[in-house]
Amino acid sequence: MNSCHKIVLTFGWILACGSTALGQGNILISDVGTNSIKEFNGSTGAYMGTFAQGGGLSVPFGLAYGPDNNLYVSSLGNSKILEYNGSTGAFIGTFATLQSNGNAYPNQIAFGPDGNLYVSSYSANAVLKYEGPKSGTPGTYDGKFATATGLSGPTGIAFHLDNNGSTTLYVNSSLNGQVFQFNSTNGSLVGGGPLINDASHLSGPAGLAFGPDGNIYQTSYTAAPSNPNKGIVRYDQSTGALLNIFTGSAVLGAPADVVFNSKLMYVTDYKNNAVYQYNALTGAVKNGGLPFITSAHLSDPTYMIFTPNGVSAVPSGSVVGAAVPEPTSLALLTLGVAGLYGYHRRKQALAACAMG
Numbered sequence: 001m002n003s004c005h006k007i008v009l010t011f012g013w014i015l016a017c018g019s020t021a022l023g024q025g026n027i028l029i030s031d032v033g034t035n036s037i038k039e040f041n042g043s044t045g046a047y048m049g050t051f052a053q054g055g056g057l058s059v060p061f062g063l064a065y066g067p068d069n070n071l072y073v074s075s076l077g078n079s080k081i082l083e084y085n086g087s088t089g090a091f092i093g094t095f096a097t098l099q100s101n102g103n104a105y106p107n108q109i110a111f112g113p114d115g116n117l118y119v120s121s122y123s124a125n126a127v128l129k130y131e132g133p134k135s136g137t138p139g140t141y142d143g144k145f146a147t148a149t150g151l152s153g154p155t156g157i158a159f160h161l162d163n164n165g166s167t168t169l170y171v172n173s174s175l176n177g178q179v180f181q182f183n184s185t186n187g188s189l190v191g192g193g194p195l196i197n198d199a200s201h202l203s204g205p206a207g208l209a210f211g212p213d214g215n216i217y218q219t220s221y222t223a224a225p226s227n228p229n230k231g232i233v234r235y236d237q238s239t240g241a242l243l244n245i246f247t248g249s250a251v252l253g254a255p256a257d258v259v260f261n262s263k264l265m266y267v268t269d270y271k272n273n274a275v276y277q278y279n280a281l282t283g284a285v286k287n288g289g290l291p292f293i294t295s296a297h298l299s300d301p302t303y304m305i306f307t308p309n310g311v312s313a314v315p316s317g318s319v320v321g322a323a324v325p326e327p328t329s330l331a332l333l334t335l336g337v338a339g340l341y342g343y344h345r346r347k348q349a350l351a352a353c354a355m356g
Contacts, residue, residue, distance in 0.1 A: 025261070030062070032059050035059065037053065062109035071083070072109060081095045082095065112184055115133075122154060127154060128144055146187040162237070172206065195240035207259075219258050222254070230253075274301075
């Protein structure tokens with residue numbers, strides 16, 4: 001494995017070698033309905049089985065490959081970060097238990113350029129910091145790293161190497177359609193306020209990713225006044241200005257995450273239990289508008305990630321170069337992650353009653 005193929009930190013941060021993927025890799029998806037991580041062939045979308053589960057995994061959300069190449073998963077149902085073998089999916093242990101009012105509802109996770117783990121805490125309205133796996137005290141809580149007035153219900157996060165050469169932490173504020181920037185070294189707010197403030201197009205944004213053009217791509221989990229079809233919205237990375245609804249008039253049920261790989265863009269649809277594939281340069285839907293991954297093996301998918309097989313265009317929650325390209329059938333991201341957890345539990349109970 002050469003240095004370009006080495007995944008330093010994924011869905012935390014990947015240092016990519018350019019805007020073209022070096023290999024397809026497979027897709028791992030957090031599947032809330034089965035409390036597991038599902039694996040699909042990255043080229044065909046074929047189901048390959050359950051990659052990881054157990055160890056108390058409850059309502060899986062964020063995914064990240066660490067500097068040790070293991071897979072880290074945010075377990076929203078019990079506010080833990082769990083660690084699994086990055087190659088086999090075998091459970092290793094609990095990496096961290098979140099500290100915020102007893103239950104911090106960890107949403108997205110990302111490893112920073114310092115090798116430490118950063119977690120968007122929905123209930124704490126902050127990004128929390130934990131010592132990375134290669135530190136002397138892995139999993140130790142270092143406190144709230146990034147907070148700001150107006151940051152409300154943080155979801156997707158991503159470290160990005162900006163055009164000015166500095167690495168910046170981007171954070172979705174899901175309850176007001178905003179995106180904030182923070183200094184990646186000390187967590188201070190950049191710009192004095194949100195880079196993006198667009199509730200007209202964003203309602204419950206979760207997935208946040210940087211495309212091959214270097215711009216920001218956002219999911220809108222529920223319909224917004226100027227985005228009734230819940231399309232993927234594109235913004236200028238430097239100014240935060242709205243560029244367009246990238247996916248045009250295509251209708252999505254409840255888009256939870258957006259990921260780029262090579263010249264393709266992938267979107268998880270929580271409501272339709274599917275993953276859709278798009279041309280990463282034009283936004284045109286692939287496969288005749290049919291899902292790339294169908295509902296047969298998905299039950300409430302949230303975040304996704306490509307396995308470290310030469311991924312270059314990276315998932316939400318990743319550090320990428322400036323030129324390189326991350327809930328329910330109700331409005332649960334708008335209602336909050338707590339709403340999702342409660343809805344999921346009620347749905348499980350209803351399913352049990354219906355079966356028996």
